[in-house]
Amino acid sequence: MEQTPDFSQARWFKSNNSGDGGCVEVAILPTAVGIRDSKTENSPVIVVSRDEWSAFVAGVRAGEFEG
Known part of the structure; x- marks a missing residue:
């Protein structure tokens, strides 16, 4: 079983937008x-x-999720 990473000391950020x-x-x-x-x-x-995050960001930049 894969162990969940520890985010307790992680630096969280959100978009400037x-x-x-x-x-x-x-x-x-x-x-x-x-x-x-x-x-x-x-x-x-x-x-x-x-890798999943990179694919998601690339999709956003390419407009794949725009309606």
Whole structure:
């Protein structure tokens, strides 16, 4: 079983384009990327691989998720 990475000391950040409303925060570790809700203290962390995160970011930049 794969162990969940420790995000307790991670540096979390959100986009500079974020407003005061709901956003997500991201923390990048050497082995994984954590994603959480910025408005909920102690929000659960969704963990993805760095490769998955890179593919997601590339898709956003390419406009793959625009309606």
